[in-house]
Amino acid sequence: MSEDMSRRCFLKSGLLVLAVAITPGALVLMNVSPGAAAPATPFRPHAFVELDADGSVTVWVGQTDLGQGTHTGMAMIIADEMDADWNRVRVRTALAAEPFKDPEWGMQATGGSTSIRHRWDMLRKAGAAARLMLVQAAARQWGVDPAACTTAAGQVRHPDGRSLGYGELAARAAALRVPADPLLKNPADYAVIGTLRRRLDMEDKVQGRTAFGFDFRVPGMCTAVLAHPPRFGARPLSVDADAARQVRGVLDVIPVGDAVAVCAESTWSALQGRDALKINWSEGSHPNLNDEAVNAELLAKLDGPAAVAEDAGNAAEALFAAATVVESVYAVPYVAHAQLEPTNCTAHVEKDRCRIWAPTQGQTAAQDEGVRLCGLPPEKVEVMTTPCGGGFGRRGEIEVVTEAVTLSKALRRPVKVVWTRGDEFAHDVFRPASICRIRGGLDGDGSLVAWSHRLVASSIMSRLWPSAVQNGLDPTSVEGVEGMPYSVPNRRIEYAIPDLPIPVGWLRSVGNSYNCFTVESFVDELAHAAGKDPVEFRLGLMEKDSRSHRTLSLLAEKAGWGGPVPAGRGRGVAVTQCFGSSVAQMAEVSVDGRTGVITVHRVVCAVDCGPAVYPDAIVAQMEGGVVMGLSIALHERVKFAKGGVATSGFSQYRLLGMKEAPAVEVFIAESRHPVGGIGEPGLPPIAPAVANAVFAVTGVRLRELPFSRDALKTAVA
Amino acid sequence: MISLKVNGTVHEVDADPGTPLLWVLRDNLGLTSVKYGCGEGMCGVCTVLVDGRAERSCVTTVESVQGSEILTIEGLPADHPVKAAWTELQVPQCGYCQTGMMLQAVDVLTARPDLPDGEMAAAMDSVACRCGSHPRVIPAMRQAAGKMKEEKP
Structure with a gap:
């Protein structure tokens, strides 16, 4: 069996039907920074784990952490089965990709309290497979029976006192086949699962370093605020944008669906521009609707x-x-979601590439929308999930993705669409x-x-x-x-x-x-x-x-x-x-x-x-x-x-x-x-x-x- | 040009005098720890310290704070008792409101460190949190208050 085949089998047995083989090409898809190439890491048995030569472990996740601590929990499961040194574990959000689709739903989304519930077996196997490969690498190096080796805190140990750090074994382990059905730990042996751990995002959140979608910036970007219909089913009958265009910093006024977007150099300019729009809206579908x-x-x-x-x-x-x-x-x-970070999305559409950065709970839906609007194949539409200021289900919606991609296409530059609190209440689901x-x-x-x-x-x-x-x-x-x-x-x-x-x-x-x-x-x-x-x-x-x-x-x-x-x-x-x-x-x-x-x-x-x-x-x-x-x-x-x-x-x-x-x-x-x-x-x-x-x-x-x-x-x- | 002193550094900013401090801090100075939540001073997530007092930056014009000392969470020492307590008790969930929440807490604890729990909660009432981190905020403030007293007897 070829190495690639065995990897496919492993991932299938882990409840995943993997369409993208885990190749260096696919790894680019998982880099946190879509613009940069993934650094070469010696050991990456599958989509979920990378081990560096210095022993540091990166857990890649496709699920959205809206504050539930999911990312830390998922990393804890993998680290425990891997017997990684928890102090050397970090977690990174991957671009939307096949391996991160929900094993039961067949799409990448965060909802229904499923992030761990639907991935418990898969994550444990992901960690256990990496561990077994590291054990086999050490045993081969020592010329001993792998069964005699134990692991703990990022080391393989032998009863004779020898030990090797995971980092030292990374290159050798990478040459081995990924086991299809690695033995899982007895729950009594869990060393990370069930313990009190510092959340991996805690320090950044306390120091104010976490960049939420609303905080996202990309060079050459402009900011857009939209005037949305004030009533259900209303459409703009006429738009007078003269005053809006006079606002300092306003770049353009563009219709998007039934809304009108004001694109500007800064958020404040866009907000003032929107206030200056004079729009005559139709009466809508249910003008008499009230409580x-x-x-x-x-x-x-x-x-x-x-x-x-x-x-x-x-x-x-x-x-x-x-x-x-x-x-x-x-x-x-x-009842409204009222998540404190309002809906937003940044998009950059180029000739053969569409990039979407969004605090989203619906990666596959966002990617599909990029495909639909740009006419590009899915692999050309990169969806990066940013940290989310709450969500509670609101961020499964993709209307803001539609807005950002449409505007970036029209303006041929990166556009960040931000909603105001008023938009949030008026257009919640x-x-x-x-x-x-x-x-x-x-x-x-x-x-x-x-x-x-x-x-x-x-x-x-x-x-x-x-x-x-x-x-x-x-x-x-x-x-x-x-x-x-x-x-x-x-x-x-x-x-x-x-x-x-x-x-x-x-x-x-x-x-x-x-x-x-x-x-x-x-x-x-x-x-x-x-x-x-x-x-x-x-x-x-x-x-x-x-x-x-x-x-x-x-x-x-x-x-x-x-x-x-x-x-x-x-x-x-x-x-x-x-x-x-x-x-x-x-x-x-x-x-x-x-x-x-x-x-x-x-x-x-x-x-x-x-x-x-x-x-x-x-x-x-x-x-x-x-x-x-x-x-x-x-x-x-x-x-x-x-x-x-x-x-x-x-x-x-x-x-x-x-x-x-x-x-x-x-x-x-x-x-x-x-x-x-x-x-x-x-x-x-x-x-x-x-x-x-x-x-x-x-x-x-x-x-x-x-x-x-x-x-x-x-x-x- | 507007002159703003933020986290100890003076910045000359090209902004209209009536621009809310929030947008200047975020868009001009890149201090995105200061959050937009409502734009009308209702949710408190945009809170910064102006001469030591918690203010809602979304309804504070840049003009009005020229000559003041403005502090954002980046300017609060990394090991400040409030940050330490927030970290240890793992107060933040999504974290979006927490930079404002912590700065409000710094103001409250600096001015009145011995408030009983109920009054302390009342002093924090104007900062919104949707995740429901509430049950950890007052215990974290108690912990921070103890440490702040030790540091400044």
């Missing part, structure tokens, strides 16, 4: 035809026969607003026998992947209702798509984020109706010893559930199982009867995410999920008026402040389950946990997000 109209459409779809997501047993009959029926309607508004009606039936013993759920929410897949929507059902819209951790013998889940022009998209935990609020609040209502403790009631509905059962049990133990609660406070719990993990949270709250302000004093969080690769990142993701989820629960609502988005900035869209943030205690379960995601599952439970706690202390059931202070004022006073 009331949105609400009316959502409510209208609560009745009438719907897709059926799940139909088990006979929910209608079981409800008819039930001793007690509980019925509630819940509502959640549109929001978390869908949703209304649902839930009916639950309890038998005479207070056991849950029926669950009937009608959910109305705009469909994300209808826009992004219409073929995934079969018979009117978008599976991502009902996730969290479908797949709830409870067994109910008679279940019916219906789903209807409202007729609304508001674009919706992925936002951290997607359907789970709002469905967990309604499901877990309603489970609490049922527990109350059954006269049972909320934790006991939930555990009784779960398969004993299942992942969620164990996670909720761990939470109850750590939170001291059932123990004394400080005077004036209430406690609530909620559970989610999503993205391959299970998370349970308890909130302890008080409510000021005069102002209706909810204070969350304490949050306890239990998480089972399988092997805990990077515990500090898991803790950070749970903390972040709680803070973002609480922000959404207490404050966030995007408003609409006159056919467009009315919310224009942070003055109308408050994020959770420092003084409202609770302490979060995180407990990671000893897991017996496969590796799960951590970026998303920390968010869903906090809103219902708080609502349930508010009910415990006030008797008021909050069925709408964000929580209304007025409702609490009246009730508590």
Whole structure:
């Protein structure tokens, strides 16, 4: 077998179907600086690792680190299996390329908490293969049996006391075949996985050296700011750019699709130029759209035809026969991503080359867009992922790539497109607003026998992947209702798509984020109706010893559930199982009867995410999920008026402040389950946990997000 | 020409007097640690120190800070207690807001190092973070405050 063939086999066995052979030519694609050639490194067994003669290890990643610590976690897995010296490991972002495509999705993208979840085997094999080759190189040099050699901290050792550093072995190892199926470590032998490590991006972030997409510069670049349509479906009828062109530093005014771009020598000039544009916009597709109209459409779809997501047993009959029926309607508004680094992209289109630098979660989509706009083959379209100032799903969209590539083509120079905060709110792809009606039936013993759920929410897949929507059902819209951790013998889940022009998209935990609020609040209502403790009631509905059962049990133990609660406070719990993990949270709250302000004093969080690769990142993701989820629960609502988005900035869209943030205690379960995601599952439970706690202390059931202070004022006073 | 003293160095900058300090620092001086977040002084990620006090550079004109000492995160010593605590407690997630967050913390800790946690949180309330690094900020400030006291008894 040729060396190349064996490499292909290795990568295939690692769940990758590798179209690009790992040759020096392909390595250029992985250089962090697309303009420069990759330095010659002696040992690069595959796309993921390079070992220098000085013993330093570079881990190449294609996943986007939006702050989750993914890059460090991925490097930890490879370094551990490789037995590399962690102090000599660095991580670099690769250009978009075949080897970095998701082994399950077949495209390069970051979302769904998959970066490690979908690559656990592949990354371990990548590290283990490199290690085995280094061992074989040492054994050959010493003339000993490789099986007698051990490795640790970047060295191969022999029982007779001899040792060789990895760097010394790099050249010899490079001549060996890549093993197809290297032996993986016993988890008990992990030395890096599961330990506290300094995040590899920490120093740069603290010293202000991290260059985000917004900070990216390339020689000869100009900056563009666009005037986007102020209403859905609006187009520019006439553009008077005279005043804009008079602004100092403005270079050109160019239409891009339905927007008008002002290109300038500096960001400030571009911003002033945009302000000086006089555009007469058409009235758009839904000139009368406003909050009331949105609400009316959502409510209208609560009745009438719907897709059926799940139909088990006979929910209608079981409800008819039930001793007690509980019925509630819940509502959640549109929510914005509000990632702090606004959308941006830099592009440089040349005759036979297109370069794209973007803080993107969708590398393949960005590359495809470059291919489409430039008519170049994919290998001529280089996509470099910059560090991202948050993302939460927003950066899977590629409209800004379209804008930057189009403008660079027109101007024949590098162009950086930046969005303003106003653009960000007006043209986000929001978390869908949703209304649902839930009916639950309890038998005479207070056991849950029926669950009937009608959910109305705009469909994300209808826009992004219409073929995934079969018979009117978008599976991502009902996730969290479908797949709830409870067994109910008679279940019916219906789903209807409202007729609304508001674009919706992925936002951290997607359907789970709002469905967990309604499901877990309603489970609490049922527990109350059954006269049972909320934790006991939930555990009784779960398969004993299942992942969620164990996670909720761990939470109850750590939170001291059932123990004394400080005077004036209430406690609530909620559970989610999503993205391959299970998370349970308890909130302890008080409510000021005069102002209706909810204070969350304490949050306890239990998480089972399988092997805990990077515990500090898991803790950070749970903390972040709680803070973002609480922000959404207490404050966030995007408003609409006159056919467009009315919310224009942070003055109308408050994020959770420092003084409202609770302490979060995180407990990671000893897991017996496969590796799960951590970026998303920390968010869903906090809103219902708080609502349930508010009910415990006030008797008021909050069925709408964000929580209304007025409702609490009246009730508590 | 506008004369700006940034991180101890005086720069002559060709900018209109009304230009926000943010854009001059970023586009003219290349100090991209100073972030754009909203442009209306609402999110705080553009925070810099002007004569030791935290100011929102996106709503501060360059004209108004001529003759002042402007400090960005690059000008804060690499081993400053705030940077050390931020690193040790691994406060940043995406990190975009953290340069502004740290400079706000420097102002708060310099002026009032003994604030109780609640008031310290209130003093940090105006810097936004979307990742949810919040639970680590006050513990990091406590740690930094201790070290700053040791260094300056």
